[in-house]
Amino acid sequence: MANVQSLDPSASPLDYYGWELRRQREAHGLRQGQLGEIIFCTGSLIGQIETTKKVPTRDFSERLDAALGTDGVFSRLVGLVLRSQLPTWFQPYAEMEARATYISTYQAQLVYGLLQTEEYARALLSVDHPGRTDEFVAARLERQRILHSDHPPALWVVLSEAALLQEVGGHEVMRGQLGRLLDCLDKPWVQIQVLPFSTGQHTGLMGSFTLLRFDDDPDLFYVESYDQGHMTANPQVIKERSVGYARLQATALCPEASAELIARVMEERYGCQP
Known part of the structure; x- marks a missing residue:
């Protein structure tokens, strides 16, 4: 799995989601644990999603948008992310x-x-x-x-x-x-x-x-x-x-x-x- 240094936002919707989450979090001066407390999850989960080890849910994305004031960016992006998880042939x-x-x-x-x-x-x-x-x-x-x-x-x-x-x-x-x-x-x-x-x-x-x-x-x-x-x-x-x-x-x-x-x-x- 990717780490935050090597994550390529153009590689896939999931990579872009993780890259954008890290960018927005740092722009707000928040550590993973701090953001986790705001949206009622663990800092570990934030880190796993930032590094594409976990796939975000729609509920998680909506809470992110509310906490970071991102005007629905993550709620719109998560649809692409979840569709990309379907089998390629489907x-x-x-x-x-x-x-x-x-x-x-x-x-x-x-x-x-x-x-x-x-x-x-x-x-x-x-x-x-x-x-x-x-x-x-x-x-x-x-x-x-x-x-x-x-x-x-x-x-x-x-x-x-x-x-x-x-x-x-x-x-x-x-x-x-x-x-x-x-x-x-x-x-x-x-x-x-x-x-x-x-x-x-x-x-x-x-x-x-x-x-x-x-x-x-x-x-x-x-x-x-x-x-x-x-x-x-x-x-x-x-x-x-x-x-x-x-x-x-x-x-x-x-x-x-x-x-x-x-x-x-x-x-x-x-x-x-x-």
Whole structure:
């Protein structure tokens, strides 16, 4: 890891963040411990972020801006930092997802990333990334900010019943995650349909996929494997997958019946009455 003498602010968003934090702190005549006391963290954490050993969170960045009077500099920069923590192959999709006006996704096994709770995401990401779980979780939560923006995308999720039954992180985590899905009933721009096992064979058996629509750009189809993602704007692929998605929507339970199934699984399988 870099030290304060060798940190190159042009190397990455994280390096720039650390370099700018040190510059602002010293400009205010503060030691690491003093700044830590002001924003309610340790001086050690300040030092680790300055030298890129730790990735800053949004909450940390907002407290920095308030303490140093930096007019939102760190709050704006942290978005770039967190996106840079996503796997390189996933970053192009995350950028397009953030620009989409309409997102349609079919999820065969897991809850879609934009709807995952922090605990659910942590349990998932800790399996393959035990040394970088905090960074990956923070990056995933950062992606979800688009749903809370002034102009959120319309999000339509068709979720296999398998995603409700696949236990991730234990009963408590699953109760929280299914509760999050039920909370979406209050969000008019989010629609969730569950595709029950009783459907039998269907057009989504090949696996999860996502369609992105934009105001001024061609539609995109996205699918991923274990260690890479694939995006295409090929009109024939978009047509075929759009028809396939419409068939999934027509076959799945309606949103109201889907909510009833989610609530029933939440109570009967995970021991909680929603």
